[in-house]
Amino acid sequence: MLKSDVVVLGAGIVGVSVALHLQAKGRKVTLLDRRAPGEETSYGNAGLIERASVVPYSFPRDLLVLARYALNHNVDAHYDPLFAPKIAPWLFRFWYHSQPERLKQISKELLPLIQNSLSEHKALIAAAGMEHLIREVGWIEVFRKEESHAKAIAEAKEIYAPHGLKFDILDAAALKAREPHLKDVVVGGVHWLDPASVRDPSALVKGYADLFVKRGGTFAIGDARTLEAEGNGYRFETRDGPATADQAVIALGPWANDVYGGFGYDFPLAVKRGYHMHYAPVGNAVLGHTLLDVDKGFLLAPMNKGVRLTTGVEFADRDAPPSPIQLQRAEPVAKELFPLGDHVDPEPWMGRRPCLPDMKPVIGPAPRHKGLWFAFGHNHHGLTLGPVTGRILAEMIAGETPFIDPAPYGADRF
Template sequence: MAPSVIVLGAGMVGVSVALHLRRRGCDVVLVDRRAPGEGASFGNGGLIQREAVHPHPFPRAMSEILRIARNRSIDASYHPLALPGFVSPLLRYWWHSEPARYLHAAQAYARLIVTCIDEHLALARDTDAMPLLRPIGWMRLYGDRSRLDAAVAQAEIAHRDHGVNFVALDGAGVAAAEPHLLVQRAGAIHWTDPLSVSDPHALTLSYSRQFTGLGGRIALGDAGSLQRFGSGWRLRTTNGPEDAAQVVIALGAAAGETTRRFGYAPPLFGKRGYHMHYGLRGNAVLNRPVLDTDSGFLLAPMRAGIRLTTGAEFARIDARPTPVQLDRAEPVARTLLPLQDRVDATPWMGVRPCTPDMLPVIGPLPGQAGAWCAFGHAHQGFTLGPTTGRLLAEMMTGDQPFTDPTPYRADRF
């Protein structure tokens, strides 16, 4: 009989895990409190980031730490009363960002990132997902020539070590590539490998339709009802109880709530983020996503309009939305592009699941036979969903993993 699996979490990671397991003949039910793709996978820059071979380290420069500590920036914000809860994970994050430790983490991280385009295309090819994937890359703008030169030097290292492709543009090149920008910049790096997705939610839904088209099932349920049942697992859903030999926990920032009940408390912490869509005046267009380094936010052309995405907000998990970063970013964004009014009635908010060592947790849940982890992808769950799905499915079904999964094991914490 085919192995039976409950996959908890229907974001890009969970959907991809479920699809890869179903492709390998497993009897899979995908369970979430909401429909597929309505969590953190819904709100992002829509980029499959082949260039992101280096994870985001904790700032080491005191000037940068002090800038963030002032709590006035666009790219980072925090609730003062929430800070005590972040002390331990952020100190560990700082420790892992020491250059030698960071290099070790980056090497493991890059082994996943370099596969992301191929793994997405392996799922999307010959399906309704393909028109969503635009091979246009994205641009990072620089107002200062010295910062541009330093960034180009780092891009050349990424090209040499990991095959990342880019084009360095001067100010005239930026103006030619994006003629409706309202500002002049010293130049830009155009990362040419990444795919830009015109509707991230639609891509997750496309993969979920593949899953159900292959006989996979989707149900609504709460991970809080997960329990041992004989040698396997049981979960209550709106369709009744679901029993399976194995379970995958792909719940993003909420994964720790479930794993702690079974003896594993990973040092997960969440970074909240927001987005808002805008129209453009007249015949103005934005040809590709752009991130203005001086401003610290991304503007991306989407089906719904120009999406402005914020940086990281540190807050308690149950705190009400406080989109102050959007309020800070919007006036600046209007100096970059001829934006019209907001399209959305309210800002979207989601939580990115982060680990102190910047690596996801992929593999067996310690001490629990038949339980598996797939969470902690930080800013790159959308990018790494299919890669994680393939890697975990290979481990669960006894195939040879395409890369050594040791760096991502849960018991490293």
């Protein structure tokens, strides 16, 4: 029977990072997933290590904006009307935590994670030999309206500059110089210089997982829902039979509730679904940076596979069939911005973002079960925060003082 010091449930960026950091502490670790590493939520994100995101995505406060969302015709957000009554209580809590003073405090509590996100990635990137996937060119917000551009410039100077973040303000000509193949629908941009971009997020996670196995870790295929307490430890099933571990980490992103619910925990975990499709550029067009079209609400990212168009948020049941609506709305407006050609993928990819209403992840021990640990709920920033989460949790499990105070991320806040 396979025996480990720790089993980490979930082989996305968070789980793989936790496993690597525990391994570095001398722990014998099993990494368990139903699929190969990096093939769920970690597969389909925007590919940004978002060092500049010091303010989390919050609930809109403008009544006109809310009315527009309620009509359900937007590119950047869509909801299933039948799902609306179920998600409404969570949205109310999200709105509550998005009030300006609370958002300011939440941003302050998230800041240490964001500030250390790129440096923690770089350590793993170097160890795993994944430098070929990383481009330190930042990313660019682009604007179609003068008023939204002016608002973004003011926020960059007032909110982000005090944190030492570097950015360039671009008029239409300067933006065109950096992205020559953009069409003439934009009036300017803000180029955030600190973040890094990843040309294949799934390959990065697989590279980290390969490093874990190379260093002696065990990757096992199995169903995380089989986890149960047994004696002073935990038992679970793998494809090759039963296994045990002294401690267990739930790092299952949007599926975390499938496991922690069995232990009697109930967190306000919701899922924001999203989609992507890869396109071949038309002719000799080249996209040099990841672009967020702020006024329309979609993102274009240069990937190894092509130009990835990623959508905003869809509120629907986690396991409901995919809906084509958001990509159908996003594709024509994206083609107004950049010359996208044929689809590269046979069908759209759908992913699920694990979100908590206070916009902070859960990182730390389970309050009522010795040896059970949580690392989930990273909202829109799982790729960004995976390695820093792994380091904090490994330090906690090892009985060390974490290099970042984990108190704001504790499970006991709910």
